[in-house]
Amino acid sequence: MAVVGSLSRIARLGSDICRNHRLMLGRISQRRGIASCIDPAYGLTDEQKEFQKVAFDFAANEMAPHMAEWDQKEIFPVETMRKAAQLGFGGIYVQPDVGGSGLSRLDTSVIFEALSTGCVSTTAYISIHNMCAWMIDTFGNNEQREKFCPDLCSMEKFASYCLTEPGSGSDAASLLTSARREGDHYILNGSKAFISGGGDTDVYVVMCRTGSKGPKGISCLVVEKGTPGLNFGKKEKKVGWNSQPTRAVIFEDCAVPVTNLLGVEGQGFNIAMKGLNGGRINIASCSLGAAHASVLLAKDHLLVRKQFGETLANNQFLQFKLAEMATKLVASRLLVREAATALQEKRADAVSLCSMAKLFVTDECFNICNQALQMHGGYGYLKDYAVQQYVRDIRVHQILEGTNEVMRMIISRNLLAES
Amino acid sequence: MSGRVLVGVKRVIDYAVKIRVKPDNSGIVTDGVKHSMNPFCEIAVEEAVKMKEKKLIKEVVAVSCGPQQSQETIRTALAMGADRGIHVEVSGKDYETLGPLQVSKIMAALAKKEDAQLIILGKQAIDDDCNQTGQMTAALLDWPQGTFASEVSLEGDKIKVVREIDGGLETIKINTPAVLTADLRLNTPRYATLPNIMKAKKKKIANVKPADLGVDLTSRLEVLRVDEPPQRQAGMKVETVEDLVGKLKESGKV
Numbered sequence: 001m002a003v004v005g006s007l008s009r010i011a012r013l014g015s016d017i018c019r020n021h022r023l024m025l026g027r028i029s030q031r032r033g034i035a036s037c038i039d040p041a042y043g044l045t046d047e048q049k050e051f052q053k054v055a056f057d058f059a060a061n062e063m064a065p066h067m068a069e070w071d072q073k074e075i076f077p078v079e080t081m082r083k084a085a086q087l088g089f090g091g092i093y094v095q096p097d098v099g100g101s102g103l104s105r106l107d108t109s110v111i112f113e114a115l116s117t118g119c120v121s122t123t124a125y126i127s128i129h130n131m132c133a134w135m136i137d138t139f140g141n142n143e144q145r146e147k148f149c150p151d152l153c154s155m156e157k158f159a160s161y162c163l164t165e166p167g168s169g170s171d172a173a174s175l176l177t178s179a180r181r182e183g184d185h186y187i188l189n190g191s192k193a194f195i196s197g198g199g200d201t202d203v204y205v206v207m208c209r210t211g212s213k214g215p216k217g218i219s220c221l222v223v224e225k226g227t228p229g230l231n232f233g234k235k236e237k238k239v240g241w242n243s244q245p246t247r248a249v250i251f252e253d254c255a256v257p258v259t260n261l262l263g264v265e266g267q268g269f270n271i272a273m274k275g276l277n278g279g280r281i282n283i284a285s286c287s288l289g290a291a292h293a294s295v296l297l298a299k300d301h302l303l304v305r306k307q308f309g310e311t312l313a314n315n316q317f318l319q320f321k322l323a324e325m326a327t328k329l330v331a332s333r334l335l336v337r338e339a340a341t342a343l344q345e346k347r348a349d350a351v352s353l354c355s356m357a358k359l360f361v362t363d364e365c366f367n368i369c370n371q372a373l374q375m376h377g378g379y380g381y382l383k384d385y386a387v388q389q390y391v392r393d394i395r396v397h398q399i400l401e402g403t404n405e406v407m408r409m410i411i412s413r414n415l416l417a418e419s
Numbered sequence: 420m421s422g423r424v425l426v427g428v429k430r431v432i433d434y435a436v437k438i439r440v441k442p443d444n445s446g447i448v449t450d451g452v453k454h455s456m457n458p459f460c461e462i463a464v465e466e467a468v469k470m471k472e473k474k475l476i477k478e479v480v481a482v483s484c485g486p487q488q489s490q491e492t493i494r495t496a497l498a499m500g501a502d503r504g505i506h507v508e509v510s511g512k513d514y515e516t517l518g519p520l521q522v523s524k525i526m527a528a529l530a531k532k533e534d535a536q537l538i539i540l541g542k543q544a545i546d547d548d549c550n551q552t553g554q555m556t557a558a559l560l561d562w563p564q565g566t567f568a569s570e571v572s573l574e575g576d577k578i579k580v581v582r583e584i585d586g587g588l589e590t591i592k593i594n595t596p597a598v599l600t601a602d603l604r605l606n607t608p609r610y611a612t613l614p615n616i617m618k619a620k621k622k623k624i625a626n627v628k629p630a631d632l633g634v635d636l637t638s639r640l641e642v643l644r645v646d647e648p649p650q651r652q653a654g655m656k657v658e659t660v661e662d663l664v665g666k667l668k669e670s671g672k673v
Contacts, residue, residue, distance in 0.1 A: 036451075089613070
């Protein structure tokens with residue numbers, strides 16, 4: 001029995017599987033995480049490896065083939081996200097009694113990292129949706145949890161997180177959107193900026209001012225689409241994240257039932273920040289996926305492209321550059337996973353570690369993707385090649401969910417605090 | 420009728436991996452290489468799970484023959500919806516020489532032991548491309564076989580199978596118990612869902628040794644040498660038909 005592993009046989013089977021599973025063998029092998037020292041499966045339990053496998057397969061089959069089209073045509077891939085939700089990706093760390101998957105922060109990070117290799121922008125939106133579902137699950141009462149969470153976990157309905165305003169970004173606690181109590185409603189007035197999914201989503205988790213200045217005057221309200229007085233600005237034109245619409249969310253005497261208050265008055269800022277701790281791990285995980293995919297793309301390019309009589313892979317500078325990229329990728333991955341574990345275990349260093357992870361990983365992974373683009377030469381600048389989309393999509397990760405400058409504020413505050 | 424289906428699942432090198440031959444030409448490099456379930460076995464599992472969902476059968480048992488790592492493959496089958504697993508432990512030299520003859524003897528023994536009504540296998544494995552196990556298993560059990568199945572429907576105690584053959588599609592009706600082998604277009608395997616992966620942890624995998632089943636693993640085949648296929652040579656252009664015929668005769672092809 002001579003086992004001859006011919007590339008042509010693999011390609012033939014691949015093209016067979018192609019027809020059935022709609023794969024593109026060449027592009028997909030690059031993203032299935034099959035390479036040595038940067039294999040993202042190391043250190044995971046068998047169960048986590050299964051989660052990761054499903055996420056990688058879903059990313060390769062359902063997302064990667066459409067990633068460029070979703071970006072160029074600015075399509076919000078509702079059907080694909082609903083398919084992801086059927087697998088349990090709609091409320092990964094939401095409790096099972098309201099339809100969530102009840103997994104850990106680390107499981108979540110592993111899943112988003114894998115999904116991100118298929119499309120960063122869509123995965124990032126899914127992570128924001130997950131964050132909102134978790135906030136309602138954790139801080140909502142039973143009526144609110146049962147009303148909102150099942151639909152969010154199945155992605156029958158989509159969610160948006162509304163904190164940032166035109167006048168308050170990094171200084172989030174200075175937000176101005178007011179919520180004046182009148183009988184059994186809060187009347188909202190004000191506007192939110194840069195809201196992911198805004199206008200196309202159904203459930204808005206809104207941080208607004210019910211009390212006096214500062215964080216303690218802020219409450220968290222769930223506003224449903226269709227509520228009179230809820231309007232949206234124009235769809236923003238962005239450099240990346242084009243598979244999710246971004247709009248201003250405008251409240252004009254928008255009456256929201258008091259029963260939609262999450263927690264108690266004055267708790268809103270705390271809820272927002274707790275949501276963001278997890279959100280920061282998720283965004284960092286998305287950056288990891290993009291960097292991983294980019295390293296594989298760069299590796300494949302180096303093995304194929306020839307100049308000066310040999311493949312680029314024989315060039316020592318590029319070999320060393322690739323090694324540096326791989327090292328920073330693995331270091332980033334370890335930091336994110338440790339932060340996820342710390343958050344799950346409610347460790348004292350969780351908040352700082354989440355900030356450190358977000359800061360380090362989004363910066364390093366952007367550099368990795370950028371470097372991978374450079375290694376492609378002129379081809380890296382063409383939209384026919386995926387690497388430029390990874391670069392454009394993860395650039396914003398250094399800005400949102402708390403700028404990397406704000407991350408430094410959080411970390412230095414921890415270091416310099418009088419104990 | 421037990422309503423029990425055995426599904427064979429094989430752990431193979433992942434289809435997307437670039438295969439490398441060992442420097443001593445004794446085989447393929449498998450250490451540290453990514454493995455997963457044979458794609459045709461995935462299709463077989465999917466078919467069995469679909470039958471169970473339609474309440475045509477009662478239990479799906481996933482079977483794999485191999486070393487410790489084969490349990491991962493069984494877990495994947497459990498996550499797709501199989502009810503329990505059987506891991507037939509074969510390792511070391513025995514595993515290197517394990518082939519369709521031995522596996523079919525094991526499947527036949529298990530079919531009798533588990534009182535199976537149906538055995539579904541992938542049509543072939545992507546590492547050895549043997550396309551023999553299903554046929555041999557049916558022969559050992561003296562059961563009818565529906566191979567290269569692209570459509571299967573249970574009709575009472577018979578099965579209608581549409582087979583993909585060289586000339587097109589052939590439809591046959593066979594009695595149960597029977598052996599089916601899955602071809603590519605039989606179905607599209609589902610993704611395991613997160614809840615199912617977690618449920619799979621609780622499902623049982625029984626450990627069995629081939630000796631317990633009375634199966635002799637000795638191989639009748641010996642691998643002499645493994646080589647990569649020859650590098651593709653450049654073609655050449657010819658001016659006339661006579662030149663073409665001449666060159667074909669020269670190279671011994673005509």
